[in-house]
Amino acid sequence: xxxxxxxxxxxxxxxxxxxxxxxxxxxxxTQPAGSRxxxxxxxxxxxxxxxxxxxRLLTPTRVDSAVFSESFSTRRSTAxxxxxxxxxxxxxxxxxxxxxxxxxxxxxxxYRWTVSVVASVLPxxxxxxxxxxxxxxxxxxxxxxxxxxxxxxxxxxxxxxxLGELVDTWVAxxxxx
Amino acid sequence: xxxxxxxLFLFAALSSPAWAGADVGGYFRVMTRPxxxxxxxxxxxxxxxxxLLNEGPYGAVELKLDVLERQPTSRELWTxxxxxxxxxxxxxxxxxxxxxxxxxxxxxxxQAGNLAINGVTWxxxxxxxxxxxxxxxxxxxxxxxxxTVGVSARYxxxxxxxxxxxxxxxYTLRPDRYNSIVSPGGTLRVRAGGHVELGAGAQAYLEPxxxxxxxxxxxxxxxxxxxxxxxxxxxxxxxxxxGESTVVPRPGPTSASSYKGVFYLGFGSxxxxxxxxxxxxYTVRHPDSxxxxxxxxxxxxxxxxxxxxxxxxxxxxxxxQLRLVPERLDLVVGALYGLHRDxxxxxAPSDDDRRxxxxxxxxxxxxxxxxxxxxxxxxxxxxxxxGKQWRNHYDSLFANSQDPDDPxxxxxxxxxxxxxxxxxxxxxxxxxxxxxxxxxxxRILYGIQWSSQNNAFGNSYVxxxxxxxxxxxxEVSADExxxxxxxxxxxxxxxxx
Numbered sequence: 060x061x062x063x064x065x066x067x068x069x070x071x072x073x074x075x076x077x078x079x080x081x082x083x084x085x086x087x088x089t090q091p092a093g094s095r096x097x098x099x100x101x102x103x104x105x106x107x108x109x110x111x112x113x114x115r116l117l118t119p120t121r122v123d124s125a126v127f128s129e130s131f132s133t134r135r136s137t138a139x140x141x142x143x144x145x146x147x148x149x150x151x152x153x154x155x156x157x158x159x160x161x162x163x164x165x166x167x168x169x170y171r172w173t174v175s176v177v178a179s180v181l182p183x184x185x186x187x188x189x190x191x192x193x194x195x196x197x198x199x200x201x202x203x204x205x206x207x208x209x210x211x212x213x214x215x216x217x218x219x220x221x222l223g224e225l226v227d228t229w230v231a232x233x234x235x236x
Numbered sequence: 237x238x239x240x241x242x243x244l245f246l247f248a249a250l251s252s253p254a255w256a257g258a259d260v261g262g263y264f265r266v267m268t269r270p271x272x273x274x275x276x277x278x279x280x281x282x283x284x285x286x287x288l289l290n291e292g293p294y295g296a297v298e299l300k301l302d303v304l305e306r307q308p309t310s311r312e313l314w315t316x317x318x319x320x321x322x323x324x325x326x327x328x329x330x331x332x333x334x335x336x337x338x339x340x341x342x343x344x345x346x347q348a349g350n351l352a353i354n355g356v357t358w359x360x361x362x363x364x365x366x367x368x369x370x371x372x373x374x375x376x377x378x379x380x381x382x383x384t385v386g387v388s389a390r391y392x393x394x395x396x397x398x399x400x401x402x403x404x405x406x407y408t409l410r411p412d413r414y415n416s417i418v419s420p421g422g423t424l425r426v427r428a429g430g431h432v433e434l435g436a437g438a439q440a441y442l443e444p445x446x447x448x449x450x451x452x453x454x455x456x457x458x459x460x461x462x463x464x465x466x467x468x469x470x471x472x473x474x475x476x477x478x479g480e481s482t483v484v485p486r487p488g489p490t491s492a493s494s495y496k497g498v499f500y501l502g503f504g505s506x507x508x509x510x511x512x513x514x515x516x517x518y519t520v521r522h523p524d525s526x527x528x529x530x531x532x533x534x535x536x537x538x539x540x541x542x543x544x545x546x547x548x549x550x551x552x553x554x555x556x557q558l559r560l561v562p563e564r565l566d567l568v569v570g571a572l573y574g575l576h577r578d579x580x581x582x583x584a585p586s587d588d589d590r591r592x593x594x595x596x597x598x599x600x601x602x603x604x605x606x607x608x609x610x611x612x613x614x615x616x617x618x619x620x621x622x623g624k625q626w627r628n629h630y631d632s633l634f635a636n637s638q639d640p641d642d643p644x645x646x647x648x649x650x651x652x653x654x655x656x657x658x659x660x661x662x663x664x665x666x667x668x669x670x671x672x673x674x675x676x677x678x679r680i681l682y683g684i685q686w687s688s689q690n691n692a693f694g695n696s697y698v699x700x701x702x703x704x705x706x707x708x709x710x711e712v713s714a715d716e717x718x719x720x721x722x723x724x725x726x727x728x729x730x731x732x733x
Contacts, residue, residue, distance in 0.1 A: 161306065163261055164318055166298055168369025168376055169673075169732060171261050197261055199732040201557075201673055202511055203368060203425075204433055204502070216668045 075227040077116040078234055083152040085109065085119040086127060086144065090159045091207060095132040099124040100158065101208045107215045108156060111223045115230055119154065137177050137191070145183040155179045156222065158214075160207040169199040172210035178222050180229040188232060192225045260733075262297040266326050267728035276694035277330075279683045279724050284572065285658045286596040286614045287374040289683040289726055293329040296322035298343070306349065315348040357390045363401045365390075365423055367435045367500035368513050370553045371673055372570035372596045377515040377551045378498035380421040380439040383408035397425040405441055413525050415451040417443045423498070435500035441522050443492040451525055454487035455542035464543050465584045465646060470531040483531070487539040494522040494545075510557040521547040546579035547588050557672070563602060566672050570596045577621075584646040585625035592618040600664065600672045608664040610679065618654040623647040626654045626689045630718050655688040662726075676731035685722045693722050
């Protein structure tokens with residue numbers, strides 16, 4: 060049994076951090092089923108994403124959903140949304156995380172949901188340096204009454220890992236390491 | 237080979253390009269539990285003592301193909317296809333050795349939404365609906381239409397969910413002796429805020445009288461439960477009616493019906509109480525069709541609808557999930573009660589005429605987000621209504637043959653109660669963090685069971701005096717080989733994807 064405990068001591072991969080604290084604007088979008096208007100992600104999801112950014116010396120500022128909700132209801136592609144965000148005043152780096160949660164089926168007593176994520180990092184003044192990743196995260200919830208928000212929260216461990224890798228890619232490109 | 241061919245066909249079909257865009261979900265558990273005292277690698281007989289260490293390997297893969305993808309921003313028609321393959325065998329982990337014949341195509345259905353009625357999901361194919369799971373027991377007590385292929389409509393609103401369906405359950409209830417069993421059913425679930433849910437449902441089984449169909453329900457006149465259990469009806473009848481060319485009375489056709497009702501109450505999201513699920517079901521089981529007796533080299537089918545139409549099952553189960561110290565300690569407590577009655581049977585111990593209850597508690601301590609300690613304990617009591625069903629001692633058969641309460645010698649053992657206590661514990665690695673039901677989960681566990689029954693676990697011990705004399709050294713006396721304690725060490729992995 061004791062060898063298993065050694066897993067707790069395995070060092071984590073080194074993070075790629077910015078040379079200096081770098082402000083970023085964070086937009087996390089959730090697309091509810093049957094509605095054109097995207098909404099805010101749960102606070103715990105925001106917090107987890109902020110932790111990912113902060114660990115890399117990026118200083119996130121949340122963009123309130125009231126700012127983008129109406130515009131995003133008509134701009135439904137990632138490119139359209141990034142373009143709209145970039146057109147706003149200022150040149151702060153944008154981090155856009157778009158999520159969509161879909162019920163899959165009940166499997167052996169658990170409720171399987173699929174969380175689809177498109178994550179983008181865009182410096183508005185250098186669009187060619189943008190990086191993007193899209194991926195799907197299967198999550199299993201124990202109870203029928205747990206819906207999209209809970210599925211999104213359950214996806215946080217994988218979402219954080221994948222987003223961290225994306226941010227590392229972008230930061231490494233900025234710092235040359 | 238008969239089972240293998242469909243499996244190969246299925247795998248070939250699912251690997252075709254048409255499935256290239258399909259999503260894949262599933263579940264696997266695999267383990268090794270070297271049993272150094274002759275058991276089959278399971279701590280006890282069944283899930284009544286908690287599913288942990290009492291279940292074998294299992295795999296399930298479900299494919300979902302969006303034929304017309306559901307658009308989150310649209311109320312347009314959508315349709316998808318689900319195909320599920322599952323089975324309880326993995327190479328090297330059980331006696332089936334992962335053979336494809338152990339898998340089954342358990343679900344195939346097509347769903348369509350926003351078809352004619354917005355907000356209603358139509359489903360055609362295998363139907364299955366349940367109110368939830370008792371995770372500690374891996375049981376779903378409140379389920380309907382699981383045995384039915386047909387069509388259903390489900391409405392999901394903010395407060396009320398409703399399901400209604402109808403189909404045929406004949407192939408599930410009578411796989412080798414098919415007769416149509418029309419089966420309507422439905423459920424209703426009401427939600428009050430985020431803290432309370434109430435549900436109820438019912439399903440009926442209607443099997444018509446079909447004269448001339450040998451799989452349809454009939455009853456053989458004069459067949460008593462004693463004859464049915466002993467399988468000596470034909471011999472007795474021939475003895476009492478010498479010279480008759482047809483020795484078995486002609487069975488009378490009949491119709492058969494049965495039903496089940498289910499109940500659910502869920503509440504929680506209050507302080508440390510994550511959720512509590514209470515499930516109940518009452519089932520009047522569907523009658524069996526026939527049994528076969530051989531007499532003088534001839535097989536006779538004896539129809540038993542009239543002898544198996546009064547079997548009922550009442551099940552109650554509860555599971556309470558508590559987050560006692562967030563991110564540090566979770567506790568799940570479960571309880572299960574079962575009452576099986578068979579009004580036709582007053583003479584023989586049977587799984588259809590017994591009652592049982594158990595309680596299981598599992599705690600998980602999170603040493604770190606990934607490394608956890610697990611502890612589980614269970615207590616269970618099973619009681620036979622028709623005499624002694626279990627053997628507490630190696631020589632119980634001899635003791636029982638002297639029992640004045642059992643002149644027919646239909647009892648199996650020397651006890652009508654089986655008590656089982658289990659304790660399990662060990663180390664768990666959950667890469668995705670805390671949570672008793674978070675997966676994937678890698679576990680190294682130790683389990684110990686005490687049972688009032690001798691050898692209360694799957695085993696390969698000698699079963700006859702010949703085997704005993706052959707395999708036991710002469711100096712070992714029989715009472716030295718009585719076992720009430722069983723221990724196991726297990727390496728397990730469990731994953732949802």
